[in-house]
Amino acid sequence: MKKLHLLLCFLVPGLLFSQQKERDINLEGQLEQLLSNFNGTAGVYVYNIATGKEAAINADTIFPTASVIKVPILVTLFNKIQEGQLHLNDSLVYTEDRIYGGSGLMQFYKDSTGTDLRTLAALMITYSDNVTSLWSQELAGGGEEINRFMESLGLEDTRVNSRTKGREEIWKKYGWGQTTPREMVSILVKIRNRELINEAASDEMYRMLTNSFYTEYALSQIPPYVQTAAKQGMVNRSRSELVMVNAPGGDYVFYIATKDNEDMSWGYDNEAFELQRMISAHLWNYFEPESGWKPAKGADLLIKGKEEKN
Structure with a gap:
């Protein structure tokens, strides 16, 4: 019976992660204050792996994922690899009929350019490439298959909506995907702990997540010499960010x-982007109080340019 229990915990990470944790009441109060003036609905879930403590504000509320849904797509791709249906070195051919706007690089490839599955997965996570993400969703078995796999992991609310039969109406509300802060954190924690799919798959997924191109949001508030794993998701009325910090004092x-x-602006000073930076900075200083590190003076100008003179 004990062996069966351990096996079930390994196979159902969502259920394992949902077990009661000690709340960090102090941090929770501070985060509530930081979110209190946001003009919209905001939620945050923080889990310190070293201490086992959590802080949660609207952590079980469903939010649109935008491009953060690419993490569940990645996980399902690697499950297909584990099953032997796919391999990272599988050869593929890009054709112009796959062009899709927004973020990413592959939309600028020449027609009939050769590529492979590793490139698709890496571009999807690193550059949030939309072409490779939709292609990866297809290779993973489509939204229906991804959602079945998320359900098998014990995740009740993390779902793909776009291009997924039967979810047309919910797509109108949440867009490409949906999740809760707690569920999305649980996925990354299991990847970090080498418990999702298998150790090799977890390690490779984590490596991809440590190469985010989008460093001007939460990542800008963490020292560049500290490893982070991250994925961002952005549409006009919803901005989200998932971050793991391999901090000296313990991962959070x-x-x-x-x-x-x-x-709904897209400049550096967008309110949601400011919130992401503010929370990230607060968490770094909270968990690493002796660090003393701050972003370099003028770092913001690298992104938004010099301010206009009066």
Whole structure:
């Protein structure tokens, strides 16, 4: 019976992660204050792996994922690899009929360019490439298969909606995908702990997640010499970010989610982007109080340029 229990815990990480944890009441109060003036709906879930403590604000509320849904797509791809249906070195051919706008690089490839599955997965996570993400969703078996796998992991609310039969109406509400802050954190924790699919798959997925191109949000508030694993998701009225910090004092992970945002701008000073940076900075200083590290003066100008003179 004991062996069976351990096996079930390994196979159902969502259920294992949902077990009661000690709340960090102090941090929770501070985060609630930081979120209190946001013009929209915001949620955050923080889990410190070293201490086992959590802090949660709207952590079980469903939010749109936007491109963060690419993490569940990645996980399901690697499950297909584990089953022997796919391999990272599988040869593929890009054709212009796959062009899809938004973020990414593959939309600029020449027609009939050769590529492989590793490139698709890496571009999907690193550059949030939309072409490779939709292609990867297809190779993973489509939204229906991804959702079945998420359910098998004990995740009740993490789902793909776009291009998924039977989810047309919910797609209108949440877009490409949906999740809760707690569930999305649970996925990354299991990857970090080498418990999702298998150790080799977990390690490779984590390596991909440590190469985020989008460093101007939460990652900008963490020293560049500290490893992070991250994925961002952004549409007009929803901005979200998943981050694991391999901090000197112990790993911690957080998911910031927003929806119904009043500020739909796309500049550096967007309210949701500011919130992501503010929470990330607060968490770094909270968990690493002796660090003393701060972003370099003028770092923001690398992104938004020099301010106009009066």
